[in-house]
Amino acid sequence: MLNRLKLMVGAGVVVILMAAAIGGSHLVRQREQAAWRAAEQSLESSAVAVENALNRQLLQVDGALASFETLFEVARVGADQRETASRLLRGLNFQTMAFRDLLLIGPDGSIIASARSGGTHRTLPLDVATAGRAPTNLIGPLRNAVTGDWSLYVARRIPAWNGIVPVAEVPLHTLMKLLAETGVDAGTQIVLERANGQLVAALPHDELLTGKLRSPALPEQAVNGKAFLIGERRSESSTLNVARASLYGDIRVVLSAPSATLLADWRKDRRRTMLAAAVATLLLGAFAGAIFLAIRQRERADAERARAAAVLKNAIEAMSDGFVMWDENDRLVTCNQRYRELYSVSAPFMAIGAPFEEIIRRGAELGQYPQATGDLDEFVKDVVTWHRKGSGSIERLLPDGRWLLITERRTADGGIVGIRTDVTVLKAALAELAAANTRANEAFEEARRQNAALVEQESRIRFLAHHDDLTGLQNRFAFRAQIAKSLLRAAGDQGPVALLFLDLDHFKDVNDTLGHPIGDLLLLSVAERLAACVQDTGCVARLGGDEFAVLSLDPGQPQQAEALAARIIEVLSEPYLIRDRTISISASVGIAVAEGSDCDADLLLKQADLALYQAKARGRGVCCVFTAEMDEQLRARIAMEADLRKAIDERQFELAYQPIYELKSRKLCGFEALLRWHHPERGLVGPAEFVPLAEETRLIVELGESVIRQACMDAVRLPGEPRIAVNLSPVQLIFGDTVATVRDILNETGLDPARLELEITETALLANDHRNLGTLKSLKDLGVRIVLDDFGTGYSSLSHLRLFPLDKIKIDRSFVRDMTIHSDSAAIVTAVAALAAELGMATTAEGIETLDQLDAVHRAGCTEAQGFLLGEPQPILQAAHTTIFGPISSERSQTTAAPRSRLV
Template sequence: MIWHRLKLTVATGTAIILLIIAAGTAALLDQAERAAMLAARISLERSAQAVENALNRQLLQVHGALASLPTLFAASSITPMDPSAVDDVLRGLNFQTLAYRDLILVDSHDTILASARRRPSGQKLPFDTRTLNIGPAALVGPLRNAITGDWSLYVCRSLVAWSGITAVAEVPLPTLMELLAETGIPPGVKLQLERPDGMLVASLPHNETETGKVRPSALGTHTADGKAFVAINPVTGERSLAIVRGSLYGSLRVVLTAPLTKLLSDWKRDRDNTIAAATVGALLIAAFSLALIAALRQREKVESERSRSQKVLVNAIEAMSEGFVMWDENDRLVTCNERYRDLYRISAPFIEPGISFEELVRKAAQAGQYPEAKDDLEGLITSMLQLHHRGRGSLERLLPDGRWVLMKERRTADGGTVGTRTDITPLKTMLRELAEANERANEATAEAHRQNAALTERERRIWFLAHHDDLTRLPNRVLFRERLASALGKATAEGDKLALLYLDLDRFKDVNDTLGHPVGDALLRTVAERLSNCVNDPDRVARLGGDEFAVVSLAQNQPADAEQLSAKIIEELGQPYSILGHTISVSASIGIAVAMPESQDADALLKQADLALYQAKGKGRARFCAFEPGMDAHLRDRLAIEGDLLHALPGEQFELVYQPIYNLASERLCGFEALLRWRHPIRGFISPATFIPIAEDTRLIVDIGLWVLRRACHDACLLPDDLKIAINLSPIQLAFGDIVAAVSQALEESGLNPARLELEITETALFTNDQHNLEVLSRLKLMGVKIVLDDFGTGYSSLSHLHLFPLDKIKIDQLFVRDMTLRPESAIIVNAIAMLAFRLGMTTTAEGIETTEQWEAARRSGCTEAQGYLLGKPISIDTAVTIAAAHRCVTETVSGAT
């Protein structure tokens, strides 16, 4: 009866599953169709908005050109009645844009007075402007140009300043449609410009027969709400997705249409695949159900046969003198004899046919059948299960009455298991006595071994501490000196060349001073690990003291191999560190000295590598430098510059120059960046790239930066109030100078509005002591000062800093800006940064603008401001004041004319 119920359950379950598959497939297809339709609507609406914006830009450009004619003629001191001069002016203005083909002036009788393109005298327009309600502008067309044969729109504007004269701009429709097509219209989408009455102005692709005609079924008569809707072609019955948008001129509308069959083609393909997959799945489930029912029917027969065989087996095993037990292929008890039950008296109540082996063992262990399992019940159960599943071997177990039982298991041909249980208590007693005697002998031997090992370990520890650094576990100076001398001899014997790499961490002292020695020690341990991973043989790495490390490089191609290894080490050690809750960014500088055949002295090699290291630091850190004989002179020159820097500020040798910054949208001057220059009384001009790193090393940059801040704030007060001033801050100023007090004092002394002051910081400053810098920048932000992230993208850029730090602006590094017109990847990066900044409420400045192409690319990318030699080189404050005043006059003139 039970087998019949199981088969009925399988059949019922299969039917339910098939119904669920059918219902789920239908729901999935419906949801997918809705999603595909929604995606098509959104895509078409975005394309229509882009076309509308492009159309408005072109019409505004034409409208602006017509509106500026009176101002332009007044500036040129001519009137519309001077034909020759007027033609030249219109022709010069016409060459500056592609938005229109011709500019025309007509009188009240539609007679052409002047035009940008040469026309016969007295020629009239192809339409009557007197019938138009221009007020102040109107669109006429489409009309075919009798000369070019192209369809054109005519933008007419009544000029109040010239009574009776109308300005007309001819806009070629093919050119206009090409510009609109560049907005990225998806394939298969049809673009039309229509009048509200249904007249087709232009279309893409071009429709020569319908252009200029009024069509009753035109979609342009639909409400221009910018919402996608389904339209049906009255002739073909084809369903399309359409959208209608207006323009700045209400008489011109943008219409986009796309066939629904094309828009939903991907969905239909997915629909067919889904239906096919669901059908296959349903067939597989049905087949599985039939197979399962057949298996149940076979199982029913097997169980019947097993019942008969079990009766025969019970009679046979009861006559055995050992305990006997049998399990089927599913590890369930088939039968056992009375001797087996007698051995396991405690677990006898659980020994029932059908119980699984694991269940019986677990219940017996919990009931106390195996006394040795009291401390590790699961371990005993696991060992017995392993023996049973292997089907071979034996296992000994202690019973509660003190007897020992030997368990043996064997597999049968049908996959079952038979086991025997033998009382081995006498044998165990004899073995225990023998083991006790052997244990006493082993204990005496082990004690002797322990004493010898302790002595050996103590000697090894003493030697290790004498030759290794206790913090990093690397070889110390003593051991490294021995290994260096040995390596020099080995290199000579094997024909290799030896190079010594001497390196230390840049500004490691700043980490100790700002974050404490525990953080510094942890940083040194991490640096030692990274350095060892960079070198194939860790025995060639050593810590010489402080933050100084050394590496031996053996190769035939020196110094090329040493320089390659140095570059790898600098890159690895320059990655940011996460130390005790702090994110730290430090770099490494490396000096390289190559041993010459005639010189094999280790001390001389160390001195040469030290000089090369000093030279590398002088070149800007995070780099390597190979020793050259002339480095002694370079070292003396750097020390001289350090000494001269002490007198540069008291001697008034510094000066500030200002580079203009322009707004990309309005093309107006919006501020200046203050740049530091040093004119040495003897050396002349010294590059900031030379003296600023030295000033940061000596921390003179704190006092120099204070002077720059005060001077720039004072100079900014000479500029118009709408111009801002940008000042660069060194990470050293943030770490060691009271920059908040310095900024407050500079603003108070100069009277400068804090909103006009921008403080530029680098990404390196954010990685070093970020919590302290966050507090400092937040206090500056509360004062009203703007915070700018300079050279974004060149360091270890972290998007988390844009979220955590109070930033107002991002300056995009000139490397990306200059490559925008050459490499699409750079343009994509700049676009992404500009969009991210916009979403975060920040502005962006494109640095290094040197060509008009870069200017246009930066504007298209969405950048807010621009800076570079194309817009202006660094100038004195007097020149900056003059330029600002002149730019304001030009701006006011243009605004008034408009």
């Protein structure tokens, strides 16, 4: 038996060695092929990367040259203006590493302008005639006479410049360095050459061949981006090459790598494989010898095992704990008497070879395990699952109330050894100790929790003392301290400090319409965008509501602050997507700049606030830098706003009524209510001074409501039931509840709705036209007449006449004034009157000041007329008198009134 086993082992060793030799040889050949394919793919990929990098750099330069025409037009600089053009080029150069110099070359080859000082005093060996025949030309390589470096010149033709050609000098060593950064493998040569074989540049640099023809030149069919071999693969002098054409001219990229370098790793791998095969042969021989030695030792081991088993059995029986052993199939191998005593109910079933699961099941059926009170099968399954893990400990209760600690470990042959220890006394002691420990832990945890809460509250208080609770930005207190520190540093060598105040335009509308949660999320997004804009050049704070501030520490103030403000306005004006809603807002920015010693934090804050007021006065989404005049302007504005509020409270406003006549019957048909403000100190304040301010502060809503109410009350007192026209501001339509206001006033005064005319401008039609259209239709449903005022002076659109429920059009006085002078004005009035008649609308000609104008608008087809010729604005009592003496009087008709400005 032993000899046969030895023969089998020897034969197996021989077969394994032969298989290893054949397989190793085949593996070496396969790896050589794989290494060569990988080298080809790597070189082709590197060629693509180098070509893309070259195209990218040349496109960048070409794009810069292509922008010259627009750039010089915007800068209002002629290409032939040497000094001005050179200064403009110096502001553009060196922003990229792609080129060293920007030049303007005249038709005669002279340098007109250069981005480098003194660059116009040198000559360049450039063929300007060649540069003029194609849009973009690559000239070179040429050696720079100043630096001695090789350069490539990119020239782009601009037809409008009369032969002047913009040229960019691209240093070849810089260009090749950028190409090398694409990740080309070590040992690979990068070559730029023309189609005729002229070497443009090489990396590593070849000084002798640069600018000369390479021999032999690559055939055109090789320039396809595919790898090709020159020489024999395993020859030391052979190379693997890839050639690709670029986007510009006949420049192409050629990458070359020596075959010896490409296959170096494969040769190392081949040597390692041969060494591994030799080592495996030695190991296999040693393994066969070990087997022979193991066979001889087996009999001695069997004898020793029998003796050890007898010793182990005696030791097991002498143990004070229960001991049990199971084989790899979970069958009982042995157990001591103590184990049988502990499991006395299951002891009759503990026969050698009995399955573990069977013993557990029979014992559970007879009450061995008090835990098995439910599903018996589920209990047995859980016990068997835990047992088969072969590691760990578990406690189990016996029927007599004792507790066993069950510990099991898996043996090397897959069996399991188990120990059963009676831990009843120990468990009782541990239970008492655990109870005491639990009480101590609970007390400690409560103390720790309270301390943590106090620490968190204190940290939160400290944070909120210096930061905004919503956005986490600095608050006003911390920001003011930051301004003070920056001003102290600015007094030294830091330079000017710029403070930017921001106010979100229309944020209140978002808050009111979409709710405060959306508004808070919008503020968070604004804070994030502001922080991204400012980054490390300053700090950002939220001062409250929708007001933010930015402290800019850049030395180039105020230009840098204005640039930052423009960037902030642009970024904040981009739409926000919040909870599936797209929200658009804008921002106004006020800027104040301080040098440090001549300004403190409070003064700088005040100046920035004044600049913000001025910016908002100029419109939405603009920035404004503080000037000394703003302080006076703001004081005057604040005073005017205070007087305006006081005037509304004290009813300082009066209404004057200008009559409107029907041209066909020459009878009075209505009045237009005009607002007058008699200020106790300023005197008569014109509407042009206070109406824009009232609209901006939205006081026009309250003021307009009082005007409509007073006009309706006065209209009820007039005999003859003439119509009353009241101007309606676009602000009233947007922010006021105009429909409910007019309905309540009509109910209060008892005025017939058909007698009330509400005049709107074309601006009201343009702003939020969908909402305004609904408002005007609701007013129309009340019976009120809608009149389009000053038609033709705004963004007139015939679609407005079709969409909006208009009853009358008032033709602006500018057309009426010129009717008797310019035929085109008369034609416009006639056309509007005819159009209105076709649409079923009346027309009122405004600003009638002469009899000729009155006759002209009558002939043009206007149905009504209004102007100083027919009657000046007058108080209600005089208006009542005019109503009684309604027709146009002969005395008035014979008078030519001087032109006067209108009270809006």
